Amino acid sequence: MALGEFELIDRFFRRPARQAVVGVGDDCAVVAPTPGMQWCVTTDLLVEGRHFLPTVAPERLGHKALAVNLSDLAACGAEPRAFTLALAMPRADEAFLEGFARGLLALADAHGIELVGGDTTAGPLVISITAFGEVPAGRALLRGGARAGDDLWVSGTLGDARAALEAFRGNARISAEAFDAARCAMERPQPRVALGIALRGLATSAIDLSDGLLGDLGHVLRASGVGACVELAALPRSRWLGELPPALQRICLLQGGDDYELLFTAPAARAAAVQAAAQGAGVAVARIGRIEPGAALRVVDADGRAVEVAASGFDHFRT
Amino acid sequence: MALGEFELIDRFFRRPARQAVVGVGDDCAVVAPTPGMQWCVTTDLLVEGRHFLPTVAPERLGHKALAVNLSDLAACGAEPRAFTLALAMPRADEAFLEGFARGLLALADAHGIELVGGDTTAGPLVISITAFGEVPAGRALLRGGARAGDDLWVSGTLGDARAALEAFRGNARISAEAFDAARCAMERPQPRVALGIALRGLATSAIDLSDGLLGDLGHVLRASGVGACVELAALPRSRWLGELPPALQRICLLQGGDDYELLFTAPAARAAAVQAAAQGAGVAVARIGRIEPGAALRVVDADGRAVEVAASGFDHFRT
Numbered sequence: 107m108a109l110g111e112f113e114l115i116d117r118f119f120r121r122p123a124r125q126a127v128v129g130v131g132d133d134c135a136v137v138a139p140t141p142g143m144q145w146c147v148t149t150d151l152l153v154e155g156r157h158f159l160p161t162v163a164p165e166r167l168g169h170k171a172l173a174v175n176l177s178d179l180a181a182c183g184a185e186p187r188a189f190t191l192a193l194a195m196p197r198a199d200e201a202f203l204e205g206f207a208r209g210l211l212a213l214a215d216a217h218g219i220e221l222v223g224g225d226t227t228a229g230p231l232v233i234s235i236t237a238f239g240e241v242p243a244g245r246a247l248l249r250g251g252a253r254a255g256d257d258l259w260v261s262g263t264l265g266d267a268r269a270a271l272e273a274f275r276g277n278a279r280i281s282a283e284a285f286d287a288a289r290c291a292m293e294r295p296q297p298r299v300a301l302g303i304a305l306r307g308l309a310t311s312a313i314d315l316s317d318g319l320l321g322d323l324g325h326v327l328r329a330s331g332v333g334a335c336v337e338l339a340a341l342p343r344s345r346w347l348g349e350l351p352p353a354l355q356r357i358c359l360l361q362g363g364d365d366y367e368l369l370f371t372a373p374a375a376r377a378a379a380v381q382a383a384a385q386g387a388g389v390a391v392a393r394i395g396r397i398e399p400g401a402a403l404r405v406v407d408a409d410g411r412a413v414e415v416a417a418s419g420f421d422h423f424r425t
Numbered sequence: 426m427a428l429g430e431f432e433l434i435d436r437f438f439r440r441p442a443r444q445a446v447v448g449v450g451d452d453c454a455v456v457a458p459t460p461g462m463q464w465c466v467t468t469d470l471l472v473e474g475r476h477f478l479p480t481v482a483p484e485r486l487g488h489k490a491l492a493v494n495l496s497d498l499a500a501c502g503a504e505p506r507a508f509t510l511a512l513a514m515p516r517a518d519e520a521f522l523e524g525f526a527r528g529l530l531a532l533a534d535a536h537g538i539e540l541v542g543g544d545t546t547a548g549p550l551v552i553s554i555t556a557f558g559e560v561p562a563g564r565a566l567l568r569g570g571a572r573a574g575d576d577l578w579v580s581g582t583l584g585d586a587r588a589a590l591e592a593f594r595g596n597a598r599i600s601a602e603a604f605d606a607a608r609c610a611m612e613r614p615q616p617r618v619a620l621g622i623a624l625r626g627l628a629t630s631a632i633d634l635s636d637g638l639l640g641d642l643g644h645v646l647r648a649s650g651v652g653a654c655v656e657l658a659a660l661p662r663s664r665w666l667g668e669l670p671p672a673l674q675r676i677c678l679l680q681g682g683d684d685y686e687l688l689f690t691a692p693a694a695r696a697a698a699v700q701a702a703a704q705g706a707g708v709a710v711a712r713i714g715r716i717e718p719g720a721a722l723r724v725v726d727a728d729g730r731a732v733e734v735a736a737s738g739f740d741h742f743r744t
Contacts, residue, residue, distance in 0.1 A: 127563075132569075134465035149509040149543050181453070182451070225470040227470050229551065232472075234468075244446075246453070248447060
């Protein structure tokens with residue numbers, strides 16, 4: 107017998123409200139803000155065939171759907187509190203739902219947040235999550251605060267998700283070990299929530315990397331009215347990325363997309379404090395360049411020579 | 426030239442932030458809660474062909490996509506503050522976007538709220554809005570508060586949207602005037618926000634009617650652990666509904682769906698206060714029955730005789 111909409115919600119997504127005053131099952135969820143905090147809100151929409159492959163394991167999809175939103179909260183230095191889920195799918199497939207809910211709720215548990223409401227319907231497979239977090243009033247990390255002279259930093263490694271996609275598409279041959287690592291990076295990104303919180307009052311600007319380093323850095327530069335110089339040799343990369351042809355390595359690093367690492371700026375004098383904050387958050391960070399006056403985005407090699415790159419990020423209506 | 430994702434957001438959806446600390450264009454929106462208030466959050470997902478017809482005017486679709494969420498906030502007695510929009514569409518169609526944004530933002534302006542963030546992508550036409558409102562701590566109207574002896578009330582008229590759908594499908598012949606009125610009810614529902622706020626501290630439970638009177642009343646009865654008797658003759662209806670065959674009239678009234686009126690309960694002794702609250706909110710309300718002990722949902726005719734009805738509401742995975 108087909109599972110109905112209300113049973114589906116009950117069975118896979120309803121759990122007792124812990125933080126929320128009212129959780130799943132009423133017209134609205136009700137959540138009590140912490141006094142003195144502001145609310146950060148972010149929404150992402152994932153469409154099958156565009157944001158994820160039909161072959162993805164449902165558990166990883168559940169993880170990723172929430173992870174991309176927590177990554178946006180991390181980029182604002184917000185502490186996640188709750189999220190809602192809107193889910194359209196062709197039919198109520200119990201095996202899919204069981205795995206999807208497991209991946210989704212495991213990541214929610216890891217961050218101490220809960221699913222407070224949502225909507226499910228029949229339709230093409232589409233997932234939209236809206237996540238809420240809190241930040242002390244006036245201390246959200248924004249894109250517009252980078253200043254000339256600031257160091258440019260990034261967390262983790264770049265390009266792994268793009269490398270996995272290229273391998274999937276048959277454009278790159280990499281070892282089985284490398285493919286597993288790349289696929290895990292693509293399907294199970296780890297939102298840098300602890301790092302974002304540790305960077306409050308330290309970073310001058312921040313953004314999460316979803317559209318590729320150059321594209322997202324461009325957003326920061328435009329919002330801040332500055333330029334930047336990126337050192338190609340300084341970009342942190344997985345050891346196995348060296349299995350790819352050099353031109354493809356560069357594309358993965360600079361234009362990869364789906365990294366979900368934090369790109370941020372901080373005054374050069376605070377470099378030691380940035381390293382300490384990252385260590386406290388358990389995340390590696392690397393200094394990859396410098397913010398400059400003007401509006402130009404330059405990429406240079408180890409000898410300081412300009413590297414030619416196409417500067418556009420990923421655009422969902424142009425790809 | 427095709428419109429890009431970021432230009433699209435800029436051109437149609439970005440407006441200067443008024444209430445929000447940070448609006449569209451950063452990783453998150455940042456909103457300052459009002460001290461002493463709790464946050465109400467609701468999400469809806471609309472899929473073309475299921476929740477709206479491909480023939481709907483984009484402006485009406487923009488209106489409706491927000492209206493259904495404001496209706497959920499109304500059912501909690503919340504005052505709307507802000508919303509996010511996740512929009513997938515096959516291509517960046519400027520004529521569609523212009524109309525859609527106009528309808529969406531006009532309703533937002535009418536309620537003094539703003540679009541604070543979102544996501545756009547290519548894909549099947551799907552719209553997901555998450556709306557936020559505020560309610561004084563502990564005073565949200567919920568489904569679980571109905572008590573035996575309470576009056577059962579509903580706002581506006583019932584069944585208009587279903588009547589329009591039946592006419593669209595060729596199952597009913599109605600006059601052009603009636604069709605226009607019904608279609609307007611279906612495509613431009615008016616969320617009962619002012620009524621919801623006026624009912625704080627007065628209604629013992631509330632829900633908005635999206636799945637049909639009996640289905641949604643069933644949610645209230647189960648959540649409250651009570652039964653109810655509904656008087657068929659007391660159900661408020663548009664004059665032109667009489668153009669439909671009696672059996673279809675009854676289906677529209679009892680199981681219509683998409684009404685977006687408020688169904689609520691209040692102590693019988695507070696009937697005059699309910700009428701005064703509704704008058705203050707500029708909305709007609711009608712007493713349509715009574716909450717009873719037990720768990721049964723009965724519908725009776727003008728002579729008190731039981732009317733046979735199928736009690737299930739709309740289910741997106743069973744229809």
